[in-house]
Structures are given as C-alpha cells and as structure tokens.
Amino acid sequence: MLIIGERINGLYKDVARALQAGDKEIIQNLARAQDEGGAGALDINTGPAAVDAEKAIRWLVESVQEVCKLPLVIDSPRLNVLKAGIETCRNRVIINSTTAQQEKLETLLPLAVEHNCALIGLTMDENGIPAESMAKAELGLRIIAACSEAGLNPENLFLDPLILPVKVTQNQVKETLEAIRLFKTLSSPAPQVLIGLSNVSQGTQNRSLINRTYLVMAMSSGLDAAILDPLDKELMDAVYTAEILLDQKIYCDSYLPEK
C-alpha cells in the first residue's frame, strides 16, 4: 500500500498558521513525522485560504524538499497552482487531480506526460459523482482511454472512486468498494486505485474508527493507495495488519513497528 500523508494541507490549522507566518519548521516537522510514520508520498495542498496560492505551493514544496525525498502529490483545483507546484518539484510528482471531463483531461494529461508525472483521475464528470459502481467504472474507462491516447501508462494513473461521507449517503460506501474491484479489471496492466480516506468519516463522532474500518475493507477490495493521516497510529496498525492478512508483506511476530 502506498500511504500518501494528508497532513500538509491548509485546511489544517497548524498548516494555515505556518503558511501565514512563513514558519518552515511546522511544515518540515510534519513532513518528517509523516515520513517516519510510514508515508510513501506526501500530499501538498495550500487550502482555499491562501492569498497567493502559487507562491504558497512553491514555498510548501521547497520547505518539504529540504528535509524529505518522498514523492509529492501536488493537490489543487487550479491549473496555475498545479503548474507552479510541479515546476518547483525535484522529487517525483503525482498530480491531484483530473476528472473524466473532456476539458480537464485535455489540459492535465499533456501536463502529466510533459513532466513525467503520475496522475490521479477522479471518476466524476460534469454530471457529478455517479452513485453506482458500474457508472463509476464507465468514467474510469473514459479516463484510461484518454491516458492511452495521450501516452500515459495506466500504471501511472491512480483512479479515485470518490468516497462520500457515510453520514450523508450511506449506501454509496458499499458501491465504492465494488468500484475499487471493478477498476482493477478495466485494463491490463491495471490502473492503480486510490482513495482519499477521511471523507468517509466527515461529521461523525468516531472518525478514526470509521476511517480504519473502511480502509481495511477497501484494501481487501484491491486498493493500492490512500491519502490519509499516517500520524494516526491505530490506522497505520490496521494498514500493516491488512497487508499481512492479504499476503502483501511477510508475517513475522514483530510485524508492527515498535512504539
């Protein structure tokens, strides 16, 4: 499992404060802690509040790269911010994200190919996020076809079925598990499948428990990567245990990192 650390995001108060004060240390501590916590890549998102988002993402990327060699997931809904982030990266880049909309694909695929980046593709389009797994797979296939045309290898594509909060649309949680299974059958080699985990527990009282329970289900459905908080020890214990049970890592009595 590729764990993508979610903590360097302007939606978190400590990161917003660091951005405002230009306090590198907060960002670099978060980068180091997530790296040590088991992250294999770090999501970098300025959040919606940043006044000059291009400048903000450059500063975040530079601060992180001074202390950490992990691949960076450059995360923004705005093209100019993505470009600024990508251009600042020396580390490997995953672009977060395109959708299945034609104009998005036409803009982001050439960008990914040009900079030799991986790309996250959200299975949604101008009609929104489909409810059923088959409709999610149809959008996934549209994204895969566009990648193939643009010259992006499916192994560099991460399809994201977009989990909605269990509190809001309870029946869609199960459809998303089925979508993960379907996505892995859409091409050969199969695309990677990724989720942004914490959305599933939005507004609930037991966020960590709901997150780790859902992640284990998604892993047993074939998930390859997740954006999550690697500082949540119980969540990471669940990841290691699921990897053992799914025969992805070799069992030994001390398979959990010492605490």
Place this chain on the structure above:
Amino acid sequence: MLIIGERINGLYKDVARALQAGDKEIIQNLARAQDEGGAGALDINTGPAAVDAEKAIRWLVESVQEVCKLPLVIDSPRLNVLKAGIETCRNRVIINSTTAQQEKLETLLPLAVEHNCALIGLTMDENGIPAESMAKAELGLRIIAACSEAGLNPENLFLDPLILPVKVTQNQVKETLEAIRLFKTLSSPAPQVLIGLSNVSQGTQNRSLINRTYLVMAMSSGLDAAILDPLDKELMDAVYTAEILLDQKIYCDSYLPEK
C-alpha cells in the same frame, strides 16, 4: 451479523474450572456477559478434557438456559455429545458441525432435520482442508446438495471455509475471503457463511488486532456469522462500524453502544 459467543468452551481455563467444580455461576455470568456484549447465539463446547462429556454438555446447556434465551451452538466432534446437548436444549439449536464427508453428512443431516436445527458445514473432507477457494466452494456445493436431498433449507445451513492461522499458512487467508464470496453464489437462497474467527490469530502477538482486521475483511466479502469473543470491545466496535459501512444498520451519530 450473527455474533456467536465463543467463551463457553472448556479450552478456556475459567470454564474448565467451572466444569470441574460444578460452579454454575461462572458459566451463567459468561452467558449473561456475552448476551449483553452483543452475542446473538452462544457456542457451547465442553473442551477435550471433560471426563463424561455427555453429562458435561447437559450441565452446560441447562446452566445457560436458566439465565439466557439465546440460540445455542452445540459444539463437539462426537455424535453422542451432540445428541445429549441437542436433547437438553429448549432454545433454538445450531449443530457444530458436519464436514463434506459422506458418513458425516449421512449422520448429521437427519439429526438436524429431526430436531429442526440449523447446521454448520465445514468445507473439508477426508483429504483435509483444501487450499484454494474454488476447491472450498466445490465442497460447499457437495454439502448444499446433501442438505437439499435431506430436506434442510439452505438458509439453515452455515458454510464455514475454515480459516487457518496467518502465522502458519499466510496465503490461505486471502483464499478464504474469496471462498466467502463464492459460497454466497452457490445456491438461491444462498447459504449463510460463518467463520470461527480466532483461529486466524493463533500464536500471534497481536491477536485482537488481527482478529478484528480479518473480521472486517470477511464482513465486506459477505460474511453472515462469526464465532468470536463478544467481550472483546474493540472487536465489537469494529463489527458495529462495518455493519454501518456495509449499509446493514442505519447510521446515527451514537451508533456505538455507550461504554
């Protein structure tokens, strides 16, 4: 999910002690605690040490029935002990268990039909426990065919794919998940699928964590019932959370029982 409490088993030291001393209170406290902990049925097993196992199972069943109305899972490898347990039951009975062996099926199916019991069918035969999910399903089908011939409704059959310890045969854990999925497709109406959970974590250092992680995976593969320890609060929290995520129970903010 039907939770079958595993605690009234002579392999547990407190139960062995109660059996030896004829101390009803220990057994009745375990019955009450499992009932309150969320069990929907209770497994009753004298363990291998009981000198007179027929007498022991009668005493266990009578002690439990004085304080609890849950269905009882009469659990023994010996026919005379099963019969003694079944005859003592006023509560609904699940017989634990037959295998796919012809002589076992010929003995246990008529017993289940005669006493109107449900029956657990282990997908193993004289050749042992098959390693692959398809071979497990083949044995499941043999059991279903025998049930149909004997007049036992598939809804009264619980197929058990038999989990082996992850420490011993790591790759079989995943095959068992696939077997659960296959079992649900073998007949219409589908058989119930059950696992004896704790075997997966035999000999490991993180038993509760491995148990609950595996149970969540099995539930998302279609599991209907599990024999487990309902006094393990973290395990039961995982059960409630998985039921919510799989849309089997309605979400509300306070879906977890108060502690």
